[in-house]
Amino acid sequence: MLIESALGDAERAFLAEVRAFLAAELDPALVAAEDAQRSFIADHERGNRWIDRLRRRRWHVGHWPAAHGGAGLTPMENYLLQYEQGLHGAPAAPPMGLAYVGPTVIRFGTEAQRAAVLPPLIAGEDHWCQGFSEPGAGSDLARVQTFAERRGERYVINGSKIWTTDAQHANKIFVLLRTRRDDSREALSFFLVDMATPGVTVRPLRMLTGDHEFNQVFFDDVEVGPEALLAGEGQGWAVARFLLEIERGSFVFGGRLRRRLARLEARLRAAGRVDAQVEHALARLDRDLLAYEMTELRLGTLAQGGALQNAAANLIKIDWTELLVRMDELGLASADPSALCADGAPLREGELGMPGWLASRFNNLAAPIYGGSNEVQRNLVFRTLRQAWGSA
Amino acid sequence: MSRLHPSEERAALEESVRRWCEDRATVAAEPRFVAERWREIAGFGWLAAVLEESAGGLGLSPSHASVIAEALAPAASQEPFAAQLALGGWVLARARGGVARDALLETWLAGESLVALADGDPAAPPWTSRPAFWGRRVGGDLLLDGEAPLALDGMLASHCLLVVADEREAKALYVLPAAALERVAREALDGRAHASIRCAGLAAPDDARLEFEAGTDAVLAEAAWLHALCAAAESVGLLRAMLRASVVYLGQREQFGRALIEFQVLQHRLVDMTLTLTRLESLLEVARFKVDELGLLAASPWIAAAKAATGEEGRAVARAAVQLHGAIGLTAELALGRQLRRLTALELLAGTTAQHEAHWRATRTA
Numbered sequence: 001m002l003i004e005s006a007l008g009d010a011e012r013a014f015l016a017e018v019r020a021f022l023a024a025e026l027d028p029a030l031v032a033a034e035d036a037q038r039s040f041i042a043d044h045e046r047g048n049r050w051i052d053r054l055r056r057r058r059w060h061v062g063h064w065p066a067a068h069g070g071a072g073l074t075p076m077e078n079y080l081l082q083y084e085q086g087l088h089g090a091p092a093a094p095p096m097g098l099a100y101v102g103p104t105v106i107r108f109g110t111e112a113q114r115a116a117v118l119p120p121l122i123a124g125e126d127h128w129c130q131g132f133s134e135p136g137a138g139s140d141l142a143r144v145q146t147f148a149e150r151r152g153e154r155y156v157i158n159g160s161k162i163w164t165t166d167a168q169h170a171n172k173i174f175v176l177l178r179t180r181r182d183d184s185r186e187a188l189s190f191f192l193v194d195m196a197t198p199g200v201t202v203r204p205l206r207m208l209t210g211d212h213e214f215n216q217v218f219f220d221d222v223e224v225g226p227e228a229l230l231a232g233e234g235q236g237w238a239v240a241r242f243l244l245e246i247e248r249g250s251f252v253f254g255g256r257l258r259r260r261l262a263r264l265e266a267r268l269r270a271a272g273r274v275d276a277q278v279e280h281a282l283a284r285l286d287r288d289l290l291a292y293e294m295t296e297l298r299l300g301t302l303a304q305g306g307a308l309q310n311a312a313a314n315l316i317k318i319d320w321t322e323l324l325v326r327m328d329e330l331g332l333a334s335a336d337p338s339a340l341c342a343d344g345a346p347l348r349e350g351e352l353g354m355p356g357w358l359a360s361r362f363n364n365l366a367a368p369i370y371g372g373s374n375e376v377q378r379n380l381v382f383r384t385l386r387q388a389w390g391s392a
Numbered sequence: 393m394s395r396l397h398p399s400e401e402r403a404a405l406e407e408s409v410r411r412w413c414e415d416r417a418t419v420a421a422e423p424r425f426v427a428e429r430w431r432e433i434a435g436f437g438w439l440a441a442v443l444e445e446s447a448g449g450l451g452l453s454p455s456h457a458s459v460i461a462e463a464l465a466p467a468a469s470q471e472p473f474a475a476q477l478a479l480g481g482w483v484l485a486r487a488r489g490g491v492a493r494d495a496l497l498e499t500w501l502a503g504e505s506l507v508a509l510a511d512g513d514p515a516a517p518p519w520t521s522r523p524a525f526w527g528r529r530v531g532g533d534l535l536l537d538g539e540a541p542l543a544l545d546g547m548l549a550s551h552c553l554l555v556v557a558d559e560r561e562a563k564a565l566y567v568l569p570a571a572a573l574e575r576v577a578r579e580a581l582d583g584r585a586h587a588s589i590r591c592a593g594l595a596a597p598d599d600a601r602l603e604f605e606a607g608t609d610a611v612l613a614e615a616a617w618l619h620a621l622c623a624a625a626e627s628v629g630l631l632r633a634m635l636r637a638s639v640v641y642l643g644q645r646e647q648f649g650r651a652l653i654e655f656q657v658l659q660h661r662l663v664d665m666t667l668t669l670t671r672l673e674s675l676l677e678v679a680r681f682k683v684d685e686l687g688l689l690a691a692s693p694w695i696a697a698a699k700a701a702t703g704e705e706g707r708a709v710a711r712a713a714v715q716l717h718g719a720i721g722l723t724a725e726l727a728l729g730r731q732l733r734r735l736t737a738l739e740l741l742a743g744t745t746a747q748h749e750a751h752w753r754a755t756r757t758a
Binding site: 279286287292295305311315318319375 | 653664671672682
């Protein structure tokens with residue numbers, strides 16, 4: 001639940017504005033489609049339709065500084081905007097462009113790069129995907145091997161990226177590449193690449209549910225100019241870390257999870273599945289989610305984590321992904337054989353028939369893996385813990 | 393401006409309590425209540441913080457009591473702050489003024505006297521009606537009979553607050569000097585000096601009866617929820633200290649030729665403890681916001697969530713802290729062992745984990 005007593009007067013006024021906007025703009029068909037979604041990853045088409053509506057208020061770039069075209073919302077306003085969207089079932093916005101690339105280019109880009117990247121992003125003309133993981137570099141991201149060889153002023157890229165969400169929809173990709181033949185992090189550089197460049201090919205990866213969310217992207221002698229390099233050779237790891245911090249920590253999941261739990265509970269009650277054990281499990285999830293919502297608010301938004309604040313993004317990422325999986329598992333534990341088959345909702349090509357919530361149960365197992373596996377997150381939390389208290 | 397940023401009062405309170413705890417770190421192992429230290433706590437105004445100004449208090453929201461309880465936890469192993477504040481001073485301050493009440497409240501605020509709430513059935517949820525004594529009119533006198541099996545801090549108290557049901561089953565509170573009652577010491581696992589309290593045919597003077605504008609039941613229920621909030625906060629304070637001690641200990645203790653903290657499996661255990669602690673801190677903050685917004689009674693679902701969680705999940709954090717310390721963690725040599733005893737007591741006090749869990753389950757969607 002949103003702890004409204006934590007809000008000041010101006011924030012309450014903003015909250016009312018957000019709610020009025022959602023009441024006017026969020027039509028039930030959009031919400032129903034979002035509710036039926038088979039994973040927690042934003043749906044490209046529906047997400048962008050919703051972004052078109054947010055664009056009128058510049059709320060699709062709410063937290064960007066006004067000087068770069070954003071709405072300049074405070075962290076708390078951005079929290080409220082995102083929380084309420086999630087709670088009311090607004091489609092999740094694909095994050096790779098507006099949430100990741102935009103702030104990263106604002107932070108590291110030259111004026112020319114900002115001018116090239118930001119306007120089409122804000123206008124909804126460009127769609128981005130993220131080229132980080134490789135077949136041989138998952139948790140250990142710094143071991144990426146895809147190589148950008150310098151030839152005069154230009155670079156030639158060879159290698160491949162994998163688990164690339166939305167590559168089938170994107171016209172741009174940001175990639176972490178190696179620009180020197182050694183294993184150090186100083187050999188990494190960050191590039192912005194047009195997917196239409198000759199030599200870029202996308203191969204779909206079908207998941208256990210038959211869903212197509214991920215891809216492998218191949219680079220065969222892909223030639224790019226110096227304008228594709230962000231922040232200089234050797235700066236790739238710093239840029240990637242900045243971006244990963246956003247991926248792990250700058251989102252508000254509380255509203256979406258609260259809606260998900262309410263819908264799960266309603267479904268189980270309607271089906272007469274709530275015995276004492278399920279009642280207990282629901283109360284526990286409710287309590288843990290309440291704690292998560294407050295954690296997200298005070299650590300994520302207001303930096304109130306004390307000595308452990310530097311680990312806030314990591315703690316939040318572990319917490320929401322594990323909550324998500326637990327919700328799906330309670331649904332599964334309370335189901336019957338009717339869940340074996342499709343429930344009549346339309347399927348897209350290749351998708352296996354099963355209720356959306358059950359497909360979610362498979363697809364959401366990716367959440368504790370993506371964005372840095374939860375085990376890597378634990379390593380990072382520990383580092384902060386040791387710095388804060390280890391020498392006390 | 394968001395109200396999430398701690399108020400100046402709260403920040404100042406936390407800071408002053410923390411300083412006191414640091415100064416007292418060397419004497420925190422004292423296994424008994426020390427009157428001098430209690431008067432110090434009173435002298436800082438921590439007992440007065442959340443009482444109404446008309447009763448000699450500072451008028452802060454009751455949530456601030458939990459801020460003090462949390463900060464005091466690591467060092468104040470024998471100072472009965474939570475119970476004295478919630479079940480003693482809070483109740484006295486809510487009562488209508490009178491000669492006996494005013495005098496007692498004054499010495500209580502000065503840390504010179506303690507009071508013990510003498511109520512009934514310790515196995516029932518403390519926010520329910522639990523008289524321990526029965527009053528009967530004989531001539532002009534009210535005679536009291538009964539027994540309170542577990543009056544917290546009963547052996548330290550100069551006065552007891554007796555929860556009495558009269559012949560019409562209406563409840564009332566009578567404040568009587570402890571010397572007039574039969575007290576049997578019941579020392580607790582955390583070293584606290586509780587008592588069972590009895591009387592038979594004891595005449596209670598009319599001016600010993602406390603009157604409450606809000607009603608006796610409501611004030612006793614408020615006191616119970618304030619006690620629960622403070623107990624949850626004290627638990628969080630203890631758990632943070634136990635986690636911290638575990639990080640330090642693993643850094644110092646060498647086995648297999650290196651510091652234990654170099655082992656990833658132990659690092660991840662520390663992180664899981666941190667995740668749980670963060671969750672408990674957040675639930676405590678939710679409860680505080682709800683108390684500020686709605687008052688103690690209406691905030692009971694969220695106080696219950698925090699208390700249930702500190703019991704259930706705190707148990708796991710404490711067990712992990714002992715596990716990481718090894719056998720030394722099961723002795724009283726380190727603060728950890730004493731903290732584990734107090735944490736265990738807190739799980740059973742102010743409503744058990746199971747009672748709070750049931751209250752949360754029943755009221756969460758209300």
